[in-house]
Amino acid sequence: MKVSKNELMAALKKAFEGLGFQPGDYYDAADMVVWLETHGFDGFDRLQAVLTYLNTTGPVHADLVQEDDHHSMLDGKGTSILLCGSEAVDLISSQVMKGSWAALELTNCYNRTFILQRLVKAARRNLAFIAYWRQSDYCVKVSITPGAQLPEYQTFTMTGEFDSQSLRIFSGTDIAVIERQFSKELEFGVFLETYTAEEMLACYSASVEQGIEIDEALWHTLDELVARILVESTDSSRDGAGGS
Amino acid sequence: MHKDPHSSANSTDESKIKLLPLRPASQVMQLERLGSFHQSRLSFMRTLVRRMVAENWQITSPLFDLDDQGYGTVVYEVEAKYGTFSYVLFSHYLDPENRNDRVIANQWDLTMALCEGTVDAEQLEFLRANVPKQEAGRVDSRVLVLSRANRSARTFEYVVDELSQGRQPDVDVIAEVGYLYRTTAAYGSGKLGMADWEKVRTKHRDFARPFAAEMFTCYMLRHFSMQQADYLAAQRGPETAVTLHQDIRRYLGIGNSTGLGMAPFLINHPLLINQWIEMRETALATAVVASEVGVDKATMARLDMATERVIQHLGEIITADERQKNSNVVVREELQALHLWLQEQAADLAITHYVWADLIQYAEQHWHIETQEVINTMLIELYPDLVDGLEEQMGTEESQQITPEMSVADLLAIIEDKYDWALAIDFSKHESMGAFWYRSQEKMEPRLGQTNIDMGMEKEMPLAVGRRVRECYDLLQHYNKTCPEQNVAHFIMQCPNYSGIVARIQTMAQSRYGDIRENLVHSDVLPIYLLRCKLSFFGVSKFDPRSRLWVRNTMFQGAPLISDFGSANADDWQFPVKPVIRPL
Numbered sequence: 001m002k003v004s005k006n007e008l009m010a011a012l013k014k015a016f017e018g019l020g021f022q023p024g025d026y027y028d029a030a031d032m033v034v035w036l037e038t039h040g041f042d043g044f045d046r047l048q049a050v051l052t053y054l055n056t057t058g059p060v061h062a063d064l065v066q067e068d069d070h071h072s073m074l075d076g077k078g079t080s081i082l083l084c085g086s087e088a089v090d091l092i093s094s095q096v097m098k099g100s101w102a103a104l105e106l107t108n109c110y111n112r113t114f115i116l117q118r119l120v121k122a123a124r125r126n127l128a129f130i131a132y133w134r135q136s137d138y139c140v141k142v143s144i145t146p147g148a149q150l151p152e153y154q155t156f157t158m159t160g161e162f163d164s165q166s167l168r169i170f171s172g173t174d175i176a177v178i179e180r181q182f183s184k185e186l187e188f189g190v191f192l193e194t195y196t197a198e199e200m201l202a203c204y205s206a207s208v209e210q211g212i213e214i215d216e217a218l219w220h221t222l223d224e225l226v227a228r229i230l231v232e233s234t235d236s237s238r239d240g241a242g243g244s
Numbered sequence: 245m246h247k248d249p250h251s252s253a254n255s256t257d258e259s260k261i262k263l264l265p266l267r268p269a270s271q272v273m274q275l276e277r278l279g280s281f282h283q284s285r286l287s288f289m290r291t292l293v294r295r296m297v298a299e300n301w302q303i304t305s306p307l308f309d310l311d312d313q314g315y316g317t318v319v320y321e322v323e324a325k326y327g328t329f330s331y332v333l334f335s336h337y338l339d340p341e342n343r344n345d346r347v348i349a350n351q352w353d354l355t356m357a358l359c360e361g362t363v364d365a366e367q368l369e370f371l372r373a374n375v376p377k378q379e380a381g382r383v384d385s386r387v388l389v390l391s392r393a394n395r396s397a398r399t400f401e402y403v404v405d406e407l408s409q410g411r412q413p414d415v416d417v418i419a420e421v422g423y424l425y426r427t428t429a430a431y432g433s434g435k436l437g438m439a440d441w442e443k444v445r446t447k448h449r450d451f452a453r454p455f456a457a458e459m460f461t462c463y464m465l466r467h468f469s470m471q472q473a474d475y476l477a478a479q480r481g482p483e484t485a486v487t488l489h490q491d492i493r494r495y496l497g498i499g500n501s502t503g504l505g506m507a508p509f510l511i512n513h514p515l516l517i518n519q520w521i522e523m524r525e526t527a528l529a530t531a532v533v534a535s536e537v538g539v540d541k542a543t544m545a546r547l548d549m550a551t552e553r554v555i556q557h558l559g560e561i562i563t564a565d566e567r568q569k570n571s572n573v574v575v576r577e578e579l580q581a582l583h584l585w586l587q588e589q590a591a592d593l594a595i596t597h598y599v600w601a602d603l604i605q606y607a608e609q610h611w612h613i614e615t616q617e618v619i620n621t622m623l624i625e626l627y628p629d630l631v632d633g634l635e636e637q638m639g640t641e642e643s644q645q646i647t648p649e650m651s652v653a654d655l656l657a658i659i660e661d662k663y664d665w666a667l668a669i670d671f672s673k674h675e676s677m678g679a680f681w682y683r684s685q686e687k688m689e690p691r692l693g694q695t696n697i698d699m700g701m702e703k704e705m706p707l708a709v710g711r712r713v714r715e716c717y718d719l720l721q722h723y724n725k726t727c728p729e730q731n732v733a734h735f736i737m738q739c740p741n742y743s744g745i746v747a748r749i750q751t752m753a754q755s756r757y758g759d760i761r762e763n764l765v766h767s768d769v770l771p772i773y774l775l776r777c778k779l780s781f782f783g784v785s786k787f788d789p790r791s792r793l794w795v796r797n798t799m800f801q802g803a804p805l806i807s808d809f810g811s812a813n814a815d816d817w818q819f820p821v822k823p824v825i826r827p828l
Contacts, residue, residue, distance in 0.1 A: 002384060004434030006441060023706045024744025027644075061740040087737055090648035094733035097649035121645070208443050211385040226688075231700030233686040237693065238348075 001219060002211035009034055011222045018228035019054045021083070028118070029082040035117035037212060039150075040195065040203035043114075044218055050080045050111050051221065059083055062106060070095060070102050076109030081118075081167070084109055089118040092171045096127055101172040101181060112140075112167045116151055119144050119169070128175040130186065133167045134158060139188050145175045150197040157189030264529035265601065266756070270665075272525060275762035279773025280617040283818055284624050286523055287783030288455045291635040292463065293803050293815065295450070299325040300810035303467070310335060312479045314472050317372070319363060320464060324450035329388070330363040331356065331464045332371050335472070343394050345428045345501045348686045350380065352392035354425065354468075358461050359387050360439070360448065378429070378436075379687060385439045388451065389461040391430040393469075396499060400424050400473065403488070407477030410484040412825060418492060419560055419822045422786060422798040424469040426499030430458040445639070454516070454639050455782060459799075466498045466800050490805070491823035497801030500784060503794035504690045507774040508681065510760065511707045514748065518755040519640040520781050524624070525757070527631040531623040534630060535600040543626055544594055548586040550622045550819070555579050557785070557819035565789040571614050578607075578615040625818055644751040646743065648733035652724045655732055655746070658753045659717045665761040666710035667717060678767025681705040692771060692793065708765040712745045785820060 003011070012030035021029060037043030062084035066073040072091055076084050088106045095102035112133045119129045119142065126146040133140055135155070139162070143152040168185065172178045179186060231237065271277065283290065302323040310316040320331040333356045342351045355376045363371070367386070374381030378392055399413075399421045406413045432455070434440040444451050451457040470493050477485040488496075510517050558572045558579075582603075586593070593599050600623050607616045624631055660667065669676055680693050682700040693700055706712065719742065723735050732750075736743045752758040763769065770792050779787070784797040802820025804811075 001382065002437055004385065004438060004440045006434030007437065022741040022744060024742070024747060025740065027744060027747075062737075064734070064737050083740075086646075086743065087733070087740060090646055090733045090736060094648035094731050098731075121643075125645075208440055209385065209447075211437060227685070229683060229703050230685045230688060231682045231691075231693075231703050233684045234699070237684055237691055237698060237700075238686075 001214060001216050003214050003219070004211050005034060005038060005207060008037075008212055008214070011219075011226060014229055015222040015225035016082075018225035020059050022059070025059060025083060025086070028086045031121070032082055032085065032114040032117040035120070036114060038204050038207040039116075039200040041113055041116065044214060046111055046113060048218060050082065053080065053110070054082075062087060062109065064091070069099050072102070072104045074104065074106045076106050076165075078108055078110070080111045081109055081114040082111060085115045085118045088167075088169065089115070089122050092169050093122050093125065093127055096171045096173070101178070102170075103182065103185075104169045104171075106167045106169070107163060108165050109167060110165065115167060115169075116142060116153075120149070120151060123148055126173065127171055128173060128178055129169060129171045130175065130178050130182070131167060131169045132186070132188070134162045134164050136164075138192060141186070141188060143175055146173060150200050152197070153195040153200075155192040155194075157192060159187060159189040264526060265532055266522075266525050266529050269662075269757045270761070272521060273757055273759070273761045275760055275770070275773045275777075277613055277617065278521075278760065278777035279770070279775075280614040281524075281777055281780035282618055282621045283780060283783040283785055284524055284527065284621045285628060285631055286520075286527060286624075286635055286638065287781055288453065288459045288638075289463075289783030289800055289803065290815070290818075291453060291632075291638075292456050292459045293800075293817075294632070294635075295456075296324075296460075296463075297804055297809050297811070297814045301325070302809075303464075303806050305471075308471075308475075310472070310475060312476075313337070314476045314479075317368070318468060319368070320468075321362060326449040328361055329448075329450070330359045330361065331461070332359060332363055332368065332375065333464075333468055334372060334376050336376060338394070340397065343397070345394060345426060347429065347503070347505055347689045349428065350378070352376075352378070352428065353395045354393040354465070356389075356391045356393070356461060356465065357383065357387050358389040358391075358457055358464075361386065378431075382437045384437050385443065387438045388444055388448070388457045389430055389432045390436060390438060391427060391458075391461045391465070393425040393427045393465050393498070396421050396424055396426060400469075403473050404476045404480065407473060407488060408479075408481035408485045410481070410486050412486070412489050412492060415492065415495070415822050415825055418495060420562055421499070422495075422801050423466075423497050423499040424473060425465055426501060427462050427465055427799070428501065430461050432458045452639075453635065454520075459782065462498050462500075462799050463803070466496065466803075467806055469498070470496060489825055490807075491825055493805055494802060494808075494817075495820060495823050497785075497798040497803070497820075499796065500779075500799050501790070501794060501796050502775045502779060504681075504692060504771055504775075506778050507771045508690050508705060508707060510774050510778055511709060511764065513642060514752055514759055515640050515642045515644070515755060517760070517777075518752070518757045520638055521757045522755075523634045523637055524781075527624045527627075527634055528620050530630045531627050532598060532600045532604065534627050535596075535598055537597060538595040539593065539599055541590065541594060544586060544590050546626055547622060548583060548590075550625060551579050551583045551586065553821055554618055554622065554819045555583070556821045560822055561786050561788065563788040568787060568789050571612065574612045575615045575618060578611045579618065582619065621818070628815070644747040646732060646736070646747045647750045648731060648736070650732045650750065652720055652730055652732065652735055653728070655735075655749070656717065656720050656724060659713060659720070659749060662753050662758055663710070663713045663717075663749065666713040666763075669710055669714065669763050671711055671714055675767040676763060677708075677711065677765050679765045679769055681707045681764070692769075694767070695765075706744070708763070709745075709748070709759055710763045711765060712742075713749065716742045716745045716749070785818075 013026050016026035016029045033043045060079040062074040062076045065075045092102045092104040123144040129144045131142045139156045141154045170178050170182045305320050307319040315335045318333045322329040338353045357375045403413045474487045555576050786798045788796040802817035804814035808814045
């Protein structure tokens with residue numbers, strides 16, 4: 001079945017609310033899923049993968065374990081980027097605003113591809129970001145220039161050891177400066193493939209024009225989560241709605 | 245972010261606009277004032293009608309397939325300036341016992357869809373299978389709006405009977421109701437698989453303003469309602485029937501009942517509401533500035549005529565609501581005083597600098613809040629050339645964003661400045677948290693419950709902005725004492741559940757009008773003010789509150805007909821009054 005972007009956003013916000021997310025968190029999480037799905041990053045598959053976890057634990061946020069003027073380390077405590085991605089990006093953004101550059105490592109977190117939407121949104125404030133993480137046996141690198149609507153997304157072979165559940169983010173005001181400043185950290189193996197801005201844009205345009213294809217089972221799952229925030233209707237509650 | 249007409253050039257002269265004396269948020273954003281707004285030139289029905297008339301949209305009906313009871317299918321084809329659209333309508337038999345205007349209803353007299361392009365046989369069958377089901381069906385992204393309507397039990401049969409016997413209906417009977425059909429919902433913005441607002445905004449310029457497509461759907465319902473009445477009259481009295489008189493047609497609108505479903509929208513879209521209000525206030529300030537060196541006689545006379553018309557309009561409203569009834573009486577009396585003032589002192593007023601500023605100030609000091617807002621909307625009406633350009637700025641991007649580098653001390657200062665109204669509420673009092681909003685299992689209908697009496701408090705909708713601000717403020721104060729050097733990013737690391745309200749506070753602090761200044765969970769909260777505020781921006785008239793939770797009103801009453809498209813002077817339909825029908 002097909003749903004519209006607005007409809008999907010509304011359903012996701014309520015579904016995340018049903019999972020115990022607070023306002024702010026459920027807005028951000030819905031934004032992340034919709035952005036990935038509408039730009040061709042399999043947002044629904046990634047959502048399916050995380051729903052079981054979210055359904056069995058209360059919302060968990062990351063802890064700040066170490067920080068100086070330019071570096072910070074967060075412990076994701078096994079949670080999803082849907083819950084800790086915003087605070088990580090906010091933290092590194094605040095450091096760049098204060099000191100022109102910053103680096104952040106978020107350990108022990110899952111669903112890192114969702115960070116794309118948070119980085120794109122933060123880049124609107126004239127910040128540049130480079131982020132990378134290990135995805136099974138390859139590495140994903142994402143670069144966003146200040147104000148860019150879309151990221152550059154590339155994959156490389158792995159070189160050296162990198163924790164399988166970590167995410168590293170570097171930020172400044174100029175992407176070339178970040179590349180130079182963190183050249184050692186940004187050394188990757190052989191380039192594998194890229195997902196171009198044109199492909200992302202084409203996927204997004206099709207989503208807006210024709211709607212978004214969603215598996216009926218997933219839509220049903222979202223409905224069930226939404227049902228958790230609904231209150232049983234009674235004769236007395238009908239009076240609380242007004243109407244004839 | 246949204247455009248600021250006060251800092252950037254637009255259709256109005258930039259140097260003048262910087263001087264516009266905009267009313268402060270502390271005055272405008274009071275809920276009672278918002279609930280006293282009336283239709284203005286910037287209301288969505290008005291701007292839609294102006295566009296249709298000026299661009300002379302062509303509307304035909306390639307399919308008009310009704311049986312002798314008026315049931316069947318009608319397709320209207322709409323040639324607008326930039327595109328072609330189809331308005332598809334299904335007319336069904338409805339047992340009067342099942343006629344229910346509530347959101348929770350599941351059968352209606354009419355169901356409709358506004359679609360892009362033309363509709364072929366296959367799509368028509370798809371629509372026939374889904375549109376009558378409304379929320380229980382699914383449509384696709386070719387559909388812009390889905391809507392439904394119920395007949396007025398009081399007027400429809402009466403009008404058809406009269407017409408079929410060769411008589412025009414009594415205008416007094418028409419005036420009591422004002423319409424033949426009531427719309428009970430008009431869904432757009434991607435609900436039920438429809439086209440996203442983003443698609444409508446970017447692809448269909450004809451409907452690229454907020455709620456334009458939804459308003460058009462209601463306008464076409466009005467057109468059909470009269471066409472169906474004529475059709476049925478001709479069926480019943482082929483030898484005797486007459487068609488509705490043009491003046492009665494213009495006077496007929498569409499009924500509407502609006503309940504709590506509309507209320508959360510105003511809280512969940514604060515940037516959009518801020519934009520609407522800022523444009524309305526800019527229009528008012530533009531009118532004030534236009535009176536800088538006085539006002540010419542013709543303008544003064546137009547205001548006087550408008551005043552008389554509002555007096556008559558309010559006198560013709562029938563409502564059982566005591567508060568509204570008393571308000572209408574008071575407003576009429578005060579407008580009578582305005583009328584006398586304009587009559588007696590026209591010559592002096594014409595040369596008074598900023599005469600409208602004086603009038604507004606006098607009204608604020610002496611007259612009822614609803615009179616003040618009636619006067620304001622009449623002043624806006626006087627200057628179409630100066631204010632109509634603002635209609636292009638009624639939309640905005642709605643993204644709330646945290647400013648993480650802001651110091652906690654600065655955020656505290658912002659709350660003290662912009663949310664002083666929230667900090668002034670004593671939430672330790674039971675009545676300050678005496679109500680809560682929730683969504684019902686029945687079609688997710690928003691409802692208002694009483695704390696500790698009704699079920700569902702644990703599933704409360706997050707509409708209590710003031711209370712949330714207060715909680716956040718208290719936590720920030722504590723955090724600032726223990727970690728005075730830290731910023732908002734660190735605060736959110738400590739208190740992640742407050743990221744939403746922090747984003748709202750920081751975002752709205754950059755807007756001119758910000759949030760609605762009311763405790764929406766107070767025991768005595770009047771949600772009807774929220775409804776009226778939004779309905780005024782839609783452009784409805786004849787408010788008839790049925791309780792503090794819902795209000796009846798009419799849409800497009802007095803508006804030009806399709807046959808008026810292309811003609812000049814068709815835009816003068818604010819505060820419609822009963823027509824005087826002269827025998828042909």
